[in-house]
Amino acid sequence: MSNSQITIKDIAKALNVSVSTVSRALNDSPDLSGATKLQVQEYARQHHYKPNLLALSMKKRESKTIGVIVPQIIHHFFSSVLEGMMDVAEREGFNVLLFRSRDSFEKEQHSVQQLISSQVCGVLTSIAKETTHYEHFQELVDHNIPVVFFDRICVDIPSNRVVIDDYAGALAATEYLIKTGCHRIAFFCSPLNLEISKNRRGGYLDALSKHGISVDKDLIKICDNYDEAIPVATEMLQSENRPDAFFAVNDETALGILHATKHLHFKIPEEISICGFTDGFAAIASDPQLTTVGQSGQDVGRSAMELLVEKIRHKGDQPLIKNKIIKTKLIVRETTR
Amino acid sequence: MSNSQITIKDIAKALNVSVSTVSRALNDSPDLSGATKLQVQEYARQHHYKPNLLALSMKKRESKTIGVIVPQIIHHFFSSVLEGMMDVAEREGFNVLLFRSRDSFEKEQHSVQQLISSQVCGVLTSIAKETTHYEHFQELVDHNIPVVFFDRICVDIPSNRVVIDDYAGALAATEYLIKTGCHRIAFFCSPLNLEISKNRRGGYLDALSKHGISVDKDLIKICDNYDEAIPVATEMLQSENRPDAFFAVNDETALGILHATKHLHFKIPEEISICGFTDGFAAIASDPQLTTVGQSGQDVGRSAMELLVEKIRHKGDQPLIKNKIIKTKLIVRETTR
DNA sequence: AGGTACAGTGCAAACGTTTTCACTGACAAA
DNA sequence: TTTGTCAGTGAAAACGTTTGCACTGTACCT
Structure with missing residues (x-):
């Protein structure tokens, strides 16, 4: 019932040596006779001696x-x-x-x-x-x-x-969409006061210009969650000049877009491509499974x-x-x- | 550059009092003159004094x-x-x-x-x-x-x-399936050496017997992950005496079953009901969203x-x-x- | 004046370690 | 014998706290 943590002192007393000797034995110090050292170590082992980390830290100041x-x-x-x-x-x-x-x-x-x-x-x-x-x-x-x-x-x-290299991630994702034949790529992002938002948008824009695609302001929306994404994506998909791809700032938003797209019976990915950002659990659970930018936490x-x-x-x-x-x-x- | 954590001693020295006085002042001890106490507290505050938790823990032994x-x-x-x-x-x-x-x-x-x-x-x-x-x-x-x-x-x-009350959770889920009109309820579970597996199976079995439904051994499968669930569920769904509901020991397995069911074009939930266990992220991301037994971590x-x-x-x-x-x-x- | 009470303060031990220094004794070299 | 070297060991300080005890001085009561 005692809060019986055995200490170096206890060992010293039991073995009739000084605490310094015990300390040295346990630290395997070279200036100690073989006999005493072994005796101490054995005793410590048998009695489940554990150094007190608090005392140690205090002493060593780390x-x-x-x-x-x-x-x-x-x-x-x-x-x-x-x-x-x-x-x-x-x-x-x-x-x-x-x-x-x-x-x-x-x-x-x-x-x-x-x-x-x-x-x-x-x-x-x-x-x-x-x-x-x-x-x-x-x-x-x-x-x-x-x-x-x-x-x-x-x-x-x-x-x-x-x-995280948000810029490069967004650049690569956008380029991939372009290379697989998309040219009207919508971008759903968070408010631009967030650093990540700025960087991801930068990647998106640079990818477009790199491939000679002009920016259509109407394709860029401030929208970064599941619920909001559904109506916004629905409206875009019903316009006559509809996008052929969506790139979202996170997976939840991408899933909202996915939901809207499926609801309107567009073929994925033949007619509409969708890409998220994060690669959380949701990306694998969705149907079809989501293409996304993986950021390794x-x-x-x-x-x-x-x-x-x-x-x-x-x-x-x-x-x-x-x-x-x-x-x-x-x-x-x-x-x- | 010094590892300058200011201590009680430093304060004592600076104010020309003893460490005990400082300690008492900081602990707002009643037996200390108002003047000294305030002086010490003020000095401590100004110099961002922080008690050393290591020393304290050691002293108090907790x-x-x-x-x-x-x-x-x-x-x-x-x-x-x-x-x-x-x-x-x-x-x-x-x-x-x-x-x-x-x-x-x-x-x-x-x-x-x-x-x-x-x-x-x-x-x-x-x-x-x-x-x-x-x-x-x-x-x-x-x-x-x-x-x-x-x-x-x-x-x-x-x-x-x-x-977690696995038994009650499984019982409730099974009963819900029964009440909503299912009578051939398949059960996908983990190997029975695990405690949770035993308990959940117990709940399933008791729910059946409580409602006078006899147990069909063919409806109980040892299968507890996404990949395995797909073929197993597919086979069951194609048999002439197919189940009208599935209850799985976790959400991943339920998603595998969901995948198979959709693939065979059964209507969910009209023809087939599915219920998981856990309520992780996946349950919300799936389409349709998964009914499941929520266990609050x-x-x-x-x-x-x-x-x-x-x-x-x-x-x-x-x-x-x-x-x-x-x-x-x-x-x-x-x-x- | 003598005593008591008490407020205000300091000393020192303790918590479990490590480590510097000093001591003892044995043995070898001179 | 004297000196030196060295292996083996112990005493004690230190790390930053808290706290029981003792001490001082003042104020109050008889």
């Missing part, structure tokens, strides 16, 4: 723990990122302290405070939607704790970043963690800022030719 | 941290569970140390060791598929660390558990965390074992009448 703050966990992209981070953390011997902001500024701020208090040796985060000022992150920097932002980065703080997570670990290892060095851009991959399924 | 081990993170159910756990952890003031077993026994074992070393005050876990013996969990119990198992529980260890996570916190708070008390069964909810969509 905790081998990394803090992660995500806006949400039930979310295909973020859970993938988390999974990728765990891959690297495990390999590199770091533990992970998890926080979730729910896109609330206040919670994010509180999480950062907790992380500093917890003496984490690094932080990975994707900022909350609500967040517009960044003193709390600056505090991390002031405390000399390395930070890597991923996906939703913080532009105001000089920091390491890992982002796991790669983002892995890269972010790798970058962070590198920063931690070379903490004394020049504070060089490194960014990493994760490639996307076009995943061709049944909604394109 | 870390306010809870360890969580999940088999996987990119997984609708487990990420939901995690989200639910965070809800409660946040509310109750606990931090979460996250581990992932990848269904490997070895990793699970290692995670447990880390958790003990980290002095967590409780552990939540769903055991790895590989795991068949439980010494590592027993060690937690021996160390007097409360454990709550969720979903994949550990039968050999007397412990608190949170599970978030509720599981919340309940598990609540149970654990209760255990931690009443650690001295009688070690009463509490189990919690999470209700499922039938979510009727388009694949049933």
